[in-house]
Amino acid sequence: MLILLVIVILLTVYFNTHDNTYAPGCGTSPRVDYYTKLLNDSSEESFNRVYTGDRAEIGDWPWLVRISVTFRNDSLSLCTGAIVGNTWILTAAHCLHSGDIKYTSISYDSVEINPITNRIAYASKYFVHPNYTTPHKSDDIALIQLQSTIRFSDSVHALCLGRNIQPVAYETTFAVGYGREFRGHRRMDPVNYAREAMMDTFLGEECKKNEKIVCTFGYNQGTTKGDSGGSLMVIRDNRFYSIGVVSMGSQNSITNVMSEVRSFYTRTSAYCDWISETTAQQVKCDDKTFDINYLLL
Numbered sequence: 001m002l003i004l005l006v007i008v009i010l011l012t013v014y015f016n017t018h019d020n021t022y023a024p025g026c027g028t029s030p031r032v033d034y035y036t037k038l039l040n041d042s043s044e045e046s047f048n049r050v051y052t053g054d055r056a057e058i059g060d061w062p063w064l065v066r067i068s069v070t071f072r073n074d075s076l077s078l079c080t081g082a083i084v085g086n087t088w089i090l091t092a093a094h095c096l097h098s099g100d101i102k103y104t105s106i107s108y109d110s111v112e113i114n115p116i117t118n119r120i121a122y123a124s125k126y127f128v129h130p131n132y133t134t135p136h137k138s139d140d141i142a143l144i145q146l147q148s149t150i151r152f153s154d155s156v157h158a159l160c161l162g163r164n165i166q167p168v169a170y171e172t173t174f175a176v177g178y179g180r181e182f183r184g185h186r187r188m189d190p191v192n193y194a195r196e197a198m199m200d201t202f203l204g205e206e207c208k209k210n211e212k213i214v215c216t217f218g219y220n221q222g223t224t225k226g227d228s229g230g231s232l233m234v235i236r237d238n239r240f241y242s243i244g245v246v247s248m249g250s251q252n253s254i255t256n257v258m259s260e261v262r263s264f265y266t267r268t269s270a271y272c273d274w275i276s277e278t279t280a281q282q283v284k285c286d287d288k289t290f291d292i293n294y295l296l297l
């Protein structure tokens with residue numbers, strides 16, 4: 001009887017610890033199939049769907065987190081971030097300002113802000129890129145280490161990082177965040193759910209010159225304040241990869257062309273060494289190469 005009890009306890013411990021490290025693989029989501037089909041279908045109907053932007057659905061963005069930073073003066077700053085390891089969140093440096101943070105809560109496992117169902121983790125340490133400068137926002141990238149480990153599952157896991165994820169001209173990219181919606185140039189009320197957008201990369205002068213940024217344009221679609229820190233994503237081999245971190249939102253950069261919105265991002269692949277050093281190799285970019293010729297058709 002005692003032996004049986006010991007076996008049951010050992011089995012329980014075994015499955016619980018193994019459940020902790022369970023991971024369906026970075027960057028996997030039902031949204032991969034949806035967007036692959038959508039991009040493959042060039043009909044006008046599918047273009048129009050994209051044009052208006054979509055409200056994100058539960059389970060679509062397993063790495064998506066909402067970051068609430070409470071400063072010592074009790075003011076609050078809201079940002080978006082991505083789970084890149086079970087104790088690590090990738091975000092923008094400007095979300096963490098110059099310090100003086102009282103605490104930071106990270107809501108995950110939901111695309112909707114719901115204090116009852118959202119799961120919350122707290123930050124233990126902040127790593128702002130050492131070369132981040134405020135006025136120009138260069139090197140606008142940061143990592144947050146969590147106090148506790150996030151248990152991975154189908155609906156909660158990491159976004160992929162890759163050393164060879166580089167922008168290709170006019171490639172379609174995806175972003176999801178909690179920022180306010182823009183209608184024309186008017187900023188709408190804050191929302192309590194995440195919205196997703198599709199934008200194309202462009203390689204204009206400043207983007208060609210600077211290998212540490214990614215630039216996108218979208219029709220009525222861009223990223224805005226609360227989206228800061230979220231990842232701009234591309235699909236490679238049926239997985240989502242981070243290609244950029246939302247840095248300068250479109251409120252500064254709406255062009256004269258009505259409804260064409262330009263946004264700027266910190267190029268994730270330029271920071272692979274910094275990410276692996278900062279996380280003591282717990283988070284690493286993969287070295288895979290991809291056949292992207294089909295993107296250039």
Ligand SMILES: *[C@@H]1O[C@H](CO)[C@@H](O)[C@H](O)[C@H]1NC(C)=O
Pocket residue numbers: 036037040
């Ligand atoms: C894309 O469309 C073509 C032609 O309709 C089809 O043969 C192909 O299987 C599609 N690919 C994907 C990934 O859906």
Ligand SMILES: *[C@@H]1O[C@H](CO)[C@@H](O)[C@H](O)[C@H]1NC(C)=O
Pocket residue numbers: 071072073074075097098099100
């Ligand atoms: C509180 O502190 C933050 C960060 O230092 C600053 O950005 C914000 O403007 C301050 N808010 C108030 C109301 O003083």
Ligand SMILES: *[C@@H]1O[C@H](CO)[C@@H](O)[C@H](O)[C@H]1NC(C)=O
Pocket residue numbers: 130131274
């Ligand atoms: C910061 O910038 C300096 C000068 O450009 C460079 O040598 C250094 O590697 C940068 N630091 C990191 C962590 O990238």
